[in-house]
Amino acid sequence: MSNTTTDDSLITTEVQADSNDDRAAPAAGTAVAARDLNVFYGDEQAIDDVTMEIPEKRVTALIGPSGCGKSTFLRCINRMNDMIEICRVEGDVEFGGKNVYGPNVDPVALRRKIGMVFQKPNPFPKSIRDNVAYGLKIQGYDGDVDARVEESLKGAALWDEVKDQLDSSGLELSGGQQQRLCIARAIAPDPEVILMDEPTSALDPVAASKIEDLIDDLAEEYTVIIVTHNMQQAARISDRTAVFLTGGELVEYDDTAKIFEDPEEQRVEDYITGKFG
Numbered sequence: 262m263s264n265t266t267t268d269d270s271l272i273t274t275e276v277q278a279d280s281n282d283d284r285a286a287p288a289a290g291t292a293v294a295a296r297d298l299n300v301f302y303g304d305e306q307a308i309d310d311v312t313m314e315i316p317e318k319r320v321t322a323l324i325g326p327s328g329c330g331k332s333t334f335l336r337c338i339n340r341m342n343d344m345i346e347i348c349r350v351e352g353d354v355e356f357g358g359k360n361v362y363g364p365n366v367d368p369v370a371l372r373r374k375i376g377m378v379f380q381k382p383n384p385f386p387k388s389i390r391d392n393v394a395y396g397l398k399i400q401g402y403d404g405d406v407d408a409r410v411e412e413s414l415k416g417a418a419l420w421d422e423v424k425d426q427l428d429s430s431g432l433e434l435s436g437g438q439q440q441r442l443c444i445a446r447a448i449a450p451d452p453e454v455i456l457m458d459e460p461t462s463a464l465d466p467v468a469a470s471k472i473e474d475l476i477d478d479l480a481e482e483y484t485v486i487i488v489t490h491n492m493q494q495a496a497r498i499s500d501r502t503a504v505f506l507t508g509g510e511l512v513e514y515d516d517t518a519k520i521f522e523d524p525e526e527q528r529v530e531d532y533i534t535g536k537f538g
C-alpha cells in the first residue's frame with residue numbers, strides 16, 4: 262500500500278502499489294520537481310536557478326562542499342525556509358501536481374506529506390509513544406493511534422528495541438535509537454517524501470550503518486532526499502546524486518554510479534576525488 266497526492270489538494274488518497282517494488286526498475290514518476298529555483302538570504306544568493314526532477318520511491322543524495330546550498334534546497338521542498346525571515350524563494354517546487362509556493366498551500370499540511378529528519382536527533386521530552394503520536398494528534402487522526410505508533414516504530418526498525426518501554430522518555434534512548442525515533446515520528450503521519458539533512462553525521466559508525474540500512478528499506482515506500490557530506494554514504498545508499506557547487510549551482514545530476522564513476526563535469530570529478538571542497 263502506498264500513497265499518492267491528488268492534483269488539487271494535499272490530501273492523501275490511497276492506491277495499491279506493488280509491494281515488491283524493484284529499485285533497479287525505472288522510477289514510476291516524479292515526486293518533487295524544482296523549476297528555475299532561486300533562493301536568497303537578503304542579498305546573498307544561496308540557490309542559483311536550479312531545475313531538477315526527483316524520482317519517487319528512490320533515494321536521491323544532495324552532495325557538495327560546505328555552504329553550497331544543499332540544506333537550503335532541502336528546506337525549500339517543504340517550505341521550512343518560511344521560518345527564516347530574510348529568506349526569499351523564486352521559482353517553483355512542484356509536489357503532487359502543484360507549486361508548493363502557490364496560493365492555497367497550507368505549509369503544515371505540506372509538511373505532513375513531506376516529513377523531515379535533522380542532523381541531530383531531536384526527540385521531544387516526551388514518552389516514546391507520544392513522540393511518535395505527536396503528529397497524529399495535531400492532525401486530529403481518528404484511527405487507532407497505538408496501531409499507527411507500532412507500525413511507525415516497526416517502519417523505523419525500532420519496535421523490537423522499545424516495545425516494552427513505550428512510556429519511557431525518548432531522551433533515554435541512545436543517539437542512534439533517538440534518530441530512528443525521529444524517523445518513526447516523521448513516517449507516522451504517512452508522508453510521501455522524507456527529507457534528511459545529514460541524518461547520520463552525529464552518530465557512531467554502527468548507529469549510522471543501521472540508519473543507512475533503514476533508508477534503503479524506506480525507499481520501498483517513500484521518496485527519500487538526503488543531504489550528506491559523506492560521499493561514500495551517498496555512493497552506498499542513493500540511486501540518484503545531485504552535485505551542488507559553490508554559489509548554489511547544480512553542476513551535475515545523474516544516476517549515482519555515473520556521478521561517481523564517470524562524471525561529465527571536471528569540477529565534479531575534482532570534488533569527488535577530493536581535489537577541492
Ligand SMILES: Nc1ncnc2c1ncn2[C@@H]1O[C@H](COP(=O)(O)OP(=O)(O)OP(=O)(O)O)[C@@H](O)[C@H]1O
Pocket residue numbers: 302307325326327328329330331332333334345347
Ligand atoms: N539562516 C540563514 N541566514 C543567512 N544565510 C544563510 C542562512 N542559512 C544558510 N545561509 C547561507 O546560504 C548559503 C548556503 O547555506 P546552506 O546551509 O544551504 O549550505 P550547505 O551546503 O547545506 O552547507 P553545509 O554543508 O555546511 O551544511 C551559505 O552561504 C550560508 O551562509
